[in-house]
Amino acid sequence: MKKYASLLLFALLLNGCDDGDLTVDTIDFSDESISSQTCDPLTNNLIYRLKTQESLLLQLPDNSIKNDPSVYTYDIDNSAYRVVYRAYDGTVATANICGTIPPKTPNITEEWLGTGGIIEITTSSNIESNATDGSTKITGYNHNIVFRNITFAKPSGDQVEKEYVFGVYKTSYTSPTTAFTNPVQQCPTSKQLYNYSTSSALTIDNIDPALIVNEITTTPRSGLINANGTTNKVLLRTYINGTLTQGYFCNTTIPSTPAVSETWIAQDGIAQTSGIIEVTTTNVNNVFTHTIVLKNVTLQKDHSSFKLPTTYTYGNLEVVVAP
Template sequence: MKRIIGLLVFVLLLCGCDDGDLIQETINFEDVTTQNCSTNEIIYKLRDSEALILEIKNVTFPVETTTQELEISTTNRVYYRFYNGEVTSATICETIPPATPTVTNQWIATSGTIVITTTAVKPLNPDDNSTKITGYNHNITFKNITFDTGKGTQVYETFPFGDYQIAATPLPFSFNKTLEQCATSKQLYDYNSSEALILDVDSNLIVNAVTPLNEPRVGLISDTKNKLTYRLFSGLVTGDYFCNDTFPTSPAFSEEWIAVTGIANTSGIVEVTTTTNGSGFRHTVVLKKVKMKKGNSDFILGDAYLFGDLLTTN
């Protein structure tokens, strides 16, 4: 009898402590690849008969290193769905989804913050230690997210959604390595139809005198001397763009990258080697360990990037 009474008391206590909340469950999609729908603003993860769905409207994933926070709302929504069979992309993305599988349960996020931390994907070229931005990785985490499970609420202080990568077209850098120089400003530049690399060169580096073997003239990148600028244009660029008092407004450039200030014997170094070229001179300009920067993003030209050759006469 005592055992029966004790069991009844335990059951009553257990029922009395139920406030409608579910026991905390672990949801883990971190090892699942993120996918996206091409026809709407949904990104998602699928695992067997479960789907974790994030819908973000009117938000552009940035193409620079940054962090942004979005509040979960009727515009930015999060769902955790359970199906009665294996779920596929068609189930999530099609305007008219397949008849099966069907949703058996759905958790809807009612509050919380979506934190998106964006970093550039920059694979290293081991041959010259250069990097190129090939995409951007968006790491998504939910903070203090509350799900309405239909039977109560479930809260996560930190809930990692995972990474979502978007590919980017690397900058062309398709230069012919034949430099031109402005008569007045002495600015060096190389260009093609869509891009330009411009060096406000220190006049002490371009001298019509042969440099001793293995003793090039050396300067450092800075904002006042040897400023290096890369521009990617949205229209056709011609030689008329250069050597003006100010750069023309057309064609407009879509991207501009500025070299980071150099450090002696370490980075951001400009080297000029001068040799004879018939009755004139050939000035070979090499950029060593130069980092190009735009906003919070950057990439490295490499240990020794050949800017090009400038031909001069006495």
């Protein structure tokens, strides 16, 4: 009898040993120290979070994560928009998620699939302010991801979560350069003013002719930026590949290369407050130098915006006049 009792106790001990499997009743990735990562930073089509023996995966079509403050919603369909939770029998790492040939271990012990619900992504921009010159720049974007009314199909049956916080996914961003070392130029026919670097250009389209007059000023001439009008429209464009040259400007047809990456539009001016163009003119030996300054200018693209320095020197436009 004692022999059979000992065998039964030994069997119970064996069954009670930890074999590394993880029993899951709820998913909890609320620890803010768990960062959201992506396998492909260019398209962001797979975002994941990892714990020691767990992963939470979000697969999206390319460019579903947008660097533009707003709220974006997508239907979970377990196809183009997928949510997958997995538990493992050992430590899981990035290689298990993103590897071309995933490692053999750890093994997946449990998987939950999102079969319905909404993916809600609330995007905001990270703004860095310069207290010295009053400018701001965008350094990146935060994408706060929440699943609403998500249904998980799991081994023990469906489970519905009214709200499940996936977490914050961060993307980086480099603000356009507005530091130009060239003199301002003016196109002879369109009267567009332009200044540029190899990667960006700031233009004033059809500047008000009353601002550029070959007469010495005692006080600056002043005008207001007009975002949608026919004069004084200020645009900042960035270009792909950083190959912008002076030959790009003043053409009847805008060249196709280098291609425009982004277009930022200066917002409408308000008298004595913001969006102001000031021009001061001097004359030395029949060379009139028009120094152009922009004051309190905000540039906007979709729902993103940043500020130029409070007093931003656009540059000098020189006009030679025959004696």
